[in-house]
Amino acid sequence: DAGITQSPRHKVTETGTPVTLRCHQTENHRYMYWYRQDPGHGLRLIHYSYGVKDTDKGEVSDGYSVSRSKTEDFLLTLESATSSQTSVYFCAIRTDRDNEKLFFGSGTQLSVL
């Protein structure tokens, strides 16, 4: 699992509530990513980070924000959850600056009712 822990593993919430998902790594890698996975769409990049306090948007960043105040933690926040954000969320790390290979966590199943 490349030392990646995602929490929670499952969450059910109501529309309009804030939600924060956590990704924790134990190996001090610089690059961390958040993806969402939906049927028919594969994995789509939400946000990524290339260092503490350094983040950038992916292709589906609307409605999401991220924070990285320390190397080991990358937080994904849904400020006001919507039903369209029901998905499985995966965190990933990149271990080599010169190689785009990613290692993924086990995912968080989020249901917004």
Added chain:
Amino acid sequence: GENVGLHLPTLSVQEGDNSIINCAYSNSASDYFIWYKQESGKGPQFIIDIRSNMDKRQGQRVTVLLNKTVKHLSLQIAATQPGDSAVYFCAENGMAGSARQLTFGSGTQLTVLP
């Protein structure tokens, strides 16, 4: 826009046979390709990768072939086993903004029949 896709969404093979999973890509600027396996309820797991300066790369029971002329990538699994049943994704390192990021296909469900 650029996209990575798969020819077949599902594939069923007999145990012991070889499996071939195909992937088409359209971004001619991509220079790195990767295959992942995802079992139910788990995160994607790296299988094998290949750079565009290679046509073929072999791992343990798996081979990736890259045909840049027709922008085609394939994953071959030798002597398919029940544990190979999973969804398989290809990805390419297209440009996203100012940096290269992996772009994933939608996946092929491989089912191994006894």
